[in-house]
Ligand SMILES: NC(=O)C1=CN([C@@H]2O[C@H](COP(=O)(O)OP(=O)(O)OC[C@H]3O[C@@H](n4cnc5c(N)ncnc54)[C@H](OP(=O)(O)O)[C@@H]3O)[C@@H](O)[C@H]2O)C=CC1
């Protein structure tokens with residue numbers, strides 16, 4: 001197995017890079033970033049072309065493509081409602097995808113480095129704030145997304161195990177809540193930001209007087225624009241080869257009430273917000289400690305307000321007729 005030269009990644013513009021999940025929120029941003037930096041030998045497969053839950057298909061794909069780098073952003077993803085409603089899918093599909101991809105990438109022999117993406121929901125419900133990487137597995141998880149979190153924790157541990165046993169250069173990044181172009185704007189299954197953007201937009205168009213927002217409005221969340229995340233992922237590929245996972249966030253948090261007011265204003269909805277207390281709040285607070293990544297030399301650039309304006313523009317131009 002070739003060893004990883006930290007400086008080399010950004011000079012290897014012809015390296016074969018497999019972006020798993022390239023049509024999703026994160027994968028599409030990573031693809032844009034790679035192309036903008038001059039990387040041109042990308043390997044891409046849609047879900048229909050390669051179902052990553054099928055072990056033998058994944059093994060054949062790696063044996064024939066032999067990528068040098070793998071960025072693993074294919075996953076079963078959704079907001080608080082989807083996580084609570086489809087726990088079997090969230091645990092099984094994510095375990096299958098990540099196990100198949102990580103193992104096949106290692107065994108095909110060509111992959112110099114793989115980055116696995118987890119999520120800030122791996123941390124305990126009542127973790128110390130801001131949450132350091134060392135808070136992993138220190139107390140119970142948030143019940144609304146524990147199935148997804150357990151799969152993601154297994155992914156981190158699998159990467160560590162392959163690094164320890166085989167000396168393979170495999171790392172994990174834990175992004176906070178993300179948003180941006182190519183997000184999922186589904187009314188029930190999406191995350192809060194695209195879900196509310198769509199609801200406020202549809203209320204504005206239909207001249208509705210009220211919009212219902214889930215929960216109490218008091219939970220705190222940290223949002224990161226997906227273009228910042230893509231930049232951080234490539235930064236880590238070029239600059240990090242440690243055993244421990246790395247938090248990736250903006251360092252800024254807002255309450256869901258503040259977020260809702262901001263989206264309302266960006267969309268231009270004039271009516272009232274009605275809070276639905278029958279819907280779960282989820283984790284009360286989820287601000288990550290991003291000092292490890294800051295010490296390596298990376299920080300977020302896109303403010304939440306600018307990111308919201310850009311995302312709403314993208315929504316109007318590309319996704320407004322989505323079902
Ligand atoms: N969105 C967020 O707020 C956060 C996301 N993350 C993590 O970032 C990563 C990317 O998430 P995100 O971009 O939001 O997710 P999306 O749902 O936007 O994209 C997921 C991608 O995975 C692909 N995919 C899903 N199942 C399969 C399968 N069985 N076989 C092949 N491909 C499959 C989809 O392919 P296709 O398009 O062809 O259907 C899609 O391109 C995930 O690991 C997620 O856990 C972490 C923190 C927050």
Ligand SMILES: C[C@H]1O[C@H](OP(=O)(O)OP(=O)(O)OC[C@H]2O[C@@H](n3cnc4c(=O)[nH]c(N)nc43)[C@H](O)[C@@H]2O)[C@@H](O)[C@@H](O)C1=O
Pocket residue numbers: 077078079080081083119120121144145148176177178188189190191192193195196213214215219221256279280281282283
């Ligand atoms: C990224 C992270 O995302 C998920 O965790 P979450 O942060 O709780 O995700 P969320 O965006 O769905 O909700 C954030 C908050 O917002 C409130 N909320 C209000 N109104 C709407 C609403 O309309 N839709 C949604 N989804 N939430 C709403 C909602 O009640 C909650 O208090 C994990 O499942 C897991 O997938 C994960 O890793």
